[in-house]
């Protein structure tokens with residue numbers, strides 16, 4: 001059977017992807033071109049970093065973190081990775097293998113931190129010990145370790161793989177609650193403060209479908225399976241709701257997020273309380289409003305708790321942040 | 322044709338000779354949340370999948386924050 005072949009908007013070769021928000025289809029090469037252009041635009045538009053700055057990439061082994069690392073290297077930046085072993089059963093083992101394999105194949109430097117080996121706990125145990133949703137202890141742990149590694153390693157900027165869908169979903173949640181302090185801080189780049197590196201999200205102009213397509217076309221193997229603790233979380237529900245609108249009205253997600261950044265975020269600048277007095281954590285020295293930082297509180301409670309295998313946690317409670 | 326689905330990983334057998342768009346709709350999957358890979362290569366919405374094809378429908382939505 002000879003099917004009519006859809007053609008690339010740019011070169012008229014057979015297309016591999018249709019991107020309704022651009023009202024166009026693209027071949028593999030021009031899809032990559034579009035991704036490079038959007039990332040370059042994000043870096044320049046938001047003054048994320050300069051070419052001589054060393055970058056630390058938070059690497060999970062999933063599509064976004066490997067795509068952003070790959071893109072930065074392709075665009076000529078100096079970027080090392082950091083993988084944090086979260087101890088979420090087989091999911092973490094496999095994720096770590098994807099991150100390692102990618103770094104080895106490209107000859108890139110990947111730092112590794114293991115929560116269980118180095119801090120005496122893992123995320124399933126932390127979820128049980130703190131009686132909070134797993135993503136809460138997980139986010140606290142990752143933020144602390146990535147910040148610390150960037151500062152200790154002399155990296156002025158920490159890059160994460162947050163994409164347009166991630167940012168739009170968080171913005172949607174913050175908007176539904178009119179959470180002004182969070183809205184005020186939801187920017188593609190956050191400047192360094194004492195104890196914190198600058199943080200940048202170069203994929204904020206690319207959808208997840210586009211970052212996944214980047215990986216597939218580039219032949220990057222990544223962890224496709226979801227973290228078992230993400231099941232049913234609110235973030236996923238927000239993404240599904242936004243995708244429902246997007247299907248009827250392509251471009252809505254990009255307009256929602258990028259217009260927020262351009263038009264609304266400046267109006268909220270006055271609400272960005274540039275830190276209530278931050279002292280130093282008595283345990284680790286990290287900036288904190290209390291005596292002991294959030295990370296050390298999670299670590300102390302979790303390390304004192306008997307290890308909880310992930311299966312046990314999932315069996316007892318199917319809920320996450 | 323054999324169709325690999327993910328999260329959780331499983332395989333289903335579906336009738337070929339239909340475009341990607343129709344197969345996604347039959348599976349009840351949103352286009353914005355999936356990519357379709359045929360015999361190792363990404364394919365567009367209106368590509369017709371054949372009975373002999375090995376197809377993967379890959380979800381692209383991640384849940385963490």
Ligand code: SF4
Pocket residue numbers: 086123134135136138139227228229230384385386
């Ligand atoms: S889904 Fe939640 S628990 Fe799993 S890796 Fe992401 S933040 Fe951590």
Ligand SMILES: [Zn+2]
Pocket residue numbers: 008009010011012013026027028029030
């Ligand atoms: Zn082309």
Ligand SMILES: [Zn+2]
Pocket residue numbers: 281282283284285286292293294295296297
């Ligand atoms: Zn501390």
